[in-house]
Amino acid sequence: MKRAYQFMLLLYPRDHRDRFAEEMAGVFEEARNERHYQGWAWYVRFAFWETAGLIGGAASAWLDRRPVPEASVSGAGHRTLPQEILEAQQRVDRNIAGMVHAISHHDYQGARRYSDEERQARENLRMLRIKYGLTD
């Protein structure tokens, strides 16, 4: 079951995994060992609860990761961004939306595909921001 849990952790954004995956697996293992001695009914309920928590947590982690839209940044005014950057940002947003949709429909392969595409899109956006001198 720990392997299944570790596999499901792949649903989280890489930065979240790098920071918390090992710790989460450790806490899961401790909780699982405790539930194991409380009978199979508890164990099944625990497994269901953890799965639901991971899916919800991963979706939330992806949503929290969305960059703040340029126009809504306090003090940024309404400066016009180059079309290239706007399109790159839209690609990032579309991939995040696809990821959340895939996770909510238990399509984990699809979620991983969106995750890879989102990473590429985000890197592309970063390069464009450097090109236009929009780095923080």
Add this chain to the structure above:
Amino acid sequence: MRHVERQVETKPLTEPVLLILTSLANQPRHGYALLKDIEGLSGGRVRMSTGTLFGALRRLLEDGWIEPFEQVDTSRQKQAYRLTTVGRRQLQVELDRMRQLTRAGFARLRASEAI
């Protein structure tokens, strides 16, 4: 001097956040200890999943309400967390709000019973 103090959150805290802050109020705790303490604090009503717990911990770390606490002889799997000054103030504000609400609620109940 630049004003760096964070503004106190005025919106009510979510239940997981309130429980985590309360659990950390008296001592630093690591993930599993938090789960167990929260279960005890809520009288067994709240059994938080690891996904919910670490989602809330991540946001609290990003907001600067909690911070990692280095303990001797602990692995990364046993990372402990403690309240920051900002987190402690947030908890105080929330508990004050709840106390006011509780007082008002009891006062109205007493008033209605007296009629």
